[in-house]
Amino acid sequence: MRIMRLLTIALTLLIANARAALTVATDFEGGSARVVSVDEATQTIRFMPGGDPARGWPCWWFLRVDGAEAGATLTFEIVGSDRTIPQVGGYKDKPLPVGWATPVRAAVSFDGKTWLHTDPGAKRADGFTWRAKADTPSVWLAWGPPFTPRDSAALVKRLAEAHPFAKPITLARTREDRDVPALHIRAGGRPDAERFGVWVQARQHAWESGGSWVCRGVAEWFTSDDEAARWLRERADIFIVPVMDVDHVATGDGGKEALPQDHNRDWSDAPHWPEVAAAQKRIAALVAQQRMDVFLDLHNPGPGDLASYFYAGEDSLLADPGRARRDRFLALAAERLEGPIPHTAMSKPSGTTYHPLWRQISNNWVTAHALHHTVSLCLETSWNTPGSTIDGYLTTGRQLAATVAAYLRENPRSPQR
Ligand SMILES: [Zn+2]
Numbered sequence: 001m002r003i004m005r006l007l008t009i010a011l012t013l014l015i016a017n018a019r020a021a022l023t024v025a026t027d028f029e030g031g032s033a034r035v036v037s038v039d040e041a042t043q044t045i046r047f048m049p050g051g052d053p054a055r056g057w058p059c060w061w062f063l064r065v066d067g068a069e070a071g072a073t074l075t076f077e078i079v080g081s082d083r084t085i086p087q088v089g090g091y092k093d094k095p096l097p098v099g100w101a102t103p104v105r106a107a108v109s110f111d112g113k114t115w116l117h118t119d120p121g122a123k124r125a126d127g128f129t130w131r132a133k134a135d136t137p138s139v140w141l142a143w144g145p146p147f148t149p150r151d152s153a154a155l156v157k158r159l160a161e162a163h164p165f166a167k168p169i170t171l172a173r174t175r176e177d178r179d180v181p182a183l184h185i186r187a188g189g190r191p192d193a194e195r196f197g198v199w200v201q202a203r204q205h206a207w208e209s210g211g212s213w214v215c216r217g218v219a220e221w222f223t224s225d226d227e228a229a230r231w232l233r234e235r236a237d238i239f240i241v242p243v244m245d246v247d248h249v250a251t252g253d254g255g256k257e258a259l260p261q262d263h264n265r266d267w268s269d270a271p272h273w274p275e276v277a278a279a280q281k282r283i284a285a286l287v288a289q290q291r292m293d294v295f296l297d298l299h300n301p302g303p304g305d306l307a308s309y310f311y312a313g314e315d316s317l318l319a320d321p322g323r324a325r326r327d328r329f330l331a332l333a334a335e336r337l338e339g340p341i342p343h344t345a346m347s348k349p350s351g352t353t354y355h356p357l358w359r360q361i362s363n364n365w366v367t368a369h370a371l372h373h374t375v376s377l378c379l380e381t382s383w384n385t386p387g388s389t390i391d392g393y394l395t396t397g398r399q400l401a402a403t404v405a406a407y408l409r410e411n412p413r414s415p416q417r
Helices: 002-017 149-162 209-222 227-233 246-250 274-288 322-336 362-369 390-409
Strands: 023-025 034-039 044-048 062-066 073-079 107-109 122-124 127-133 139-142 166-173 179-185 196-202 236-241 294-299 309-311 375-380
Touching: 023 034, 044 062, 127 139, 149 166, 149 179, 149 209, 149 246, 166 274, 179 209, 196 209, 196 274, 196 390, 209 227, 209 236, 209 294, 209 390, 227 236, 227 390, 236 274, 274 362, 294 362, 294 390, 322 375, 322 390, 362 375, 375 390
Parallel strands: 044 073, 196 236, 196 294, 294 375
Antiparallel strands: 023 062, 034 044, 062 139, 073 127, 107 139, 122 127, 166 179, 179 236, 309 375
């Protein structure tokens, strides 16, 4: 009996001490990583972003580690993707610099839903290292808090179910046969002619997940009990698209400069992407009704941009009162975008000096096709600051939506409105 008991104890100890093998999974929506090595002894996972450069810059990554021991410290070492960029431009035939893929603080989750910042990581010559204590056997790590097409559909559904004035729409069906969810907000019975037109979209660049969180903040504020939100939705048609490039977000690719055309260089007379064509069509309809008032395109900037800023478009496209209205909007935004994510009132041009295809950038296309007074801007929200968390992004979104209401309350179009 005693031998049996000793054997049982020995076996139990053996099982308890046997390290479960660490495995890495990316077979889920938005997942992306190529595993270079897993070192069980040091609990170190070395990986690179998994994206196909033909489907955009391989800077997005999102992985799950299974088999972690409770309380163990996992070490995550990223190296840059070794795949070369096929697109014409500064990176052609070279791998993308790893800096695009290395926030100081990565996003970590222990349930796949709630995302926190890791402690600041450490730069290495060939990449970056983050550490995370495993509270659970599965640990998710990503470039930033993920926001996938499923999250976009869930957001639209939740707001539409909660508010009779918010309706779900499908903006388009993508080339790879996925829906592009969007929300249409319109309260009360005022006729079209007495309503402003507002368009807010995010994720023309798939890797820039922060843009979708800002967009969610915008949508939540427009549907909130805030008196100014209520005022606006009774006097506007508001369209919100949390994820434009659904296909590349779904497959965990970067989207930026995807072949054959970057989404935000696709705003031509013959767009390649159905979601761009569908957005143009709805915006053109608002223009035809003389009520395309505010267009906002939401992005994340470069790793070194530690304050958010607007791309203000090409000045030569704007006559007065367009320039004055744009500057007024920027001033109102600067008052409201007060953190936690820092903002600089210094906007940047995105015209002739910015890119050869500047006319096919969404906010320039809107300016060129819209009305004299239309405000058309791109907000680049910083992703590499301590405030660039889900809460930080949502706050920026609420602040931006409040700016839209404050701006339109000044009656930019007609004094009698
Ligand atoms: Zn972008």
